[in-house]
Amino acid sequence: KAGVTQTPRYLIKTRGQQVTLSCSPISGHRSVSWYQQTPGQGLQFLFEYFSETQRNKGNFPGRFSGRQFSNSRSEMNVSTLELGDSALYLCASSLGWRDEQYFGPGTRLTVT
């Protein structure tokens, strides 16, 4: 079974731009969660989607948004990028509610 895939793997953007990251979960997994990982803050929960509905959202500004499609693939969007948004963005999928999560390799976003 293929694992969680994320595209692109690396991205460089400038302040003020917007970015869209993509995640394809493991086949059959309906829950997709997104995290931001930085050396100073560790892993911080962004949001979680299940069957195209956002079920949970972490403490991030409205510039961070996401969506999930009917095939469970998910995208997250960050608008008006700031330097502090530079991080590794991780996507994780799980079979269902409260199950263990399987992580993708992440997208390394650098904002200059």
Place this chain on the structure above:
Amino acid sequence: AQSVSQHNHHVILSEAASLELGCNYSYGGTVNLFWYVQYPGQHLQLLLKYFSGDPLVKGIKGFEAEFIKSKFSFNLRKPSVQWSDTAEYFCAVNGNNNDMRFGAGTRLTVKP
């Protein structure tokens, strides 16, 4: 809101030493508990999980963890570490709202 505390930021051990990494959480309801590991340059991987039943759970690569409900703890142990265990270890808690929270991580360095 639930939170997870990992007491040790960086642990340095020699090969064959015993390991115990502390994890405490604050959450009043039923929780699922996880330990994840991130080897250098690799994805986050699940080491072990606790949902219910025997509070002593065994994971991959000889790791185990004990859930002590009265102490809100889920400490990770390994009797004899190897150089290949060098990695970052994350404790995670998932409560009734399926809002997975991760600890800040403990970096383990094993000296050969």
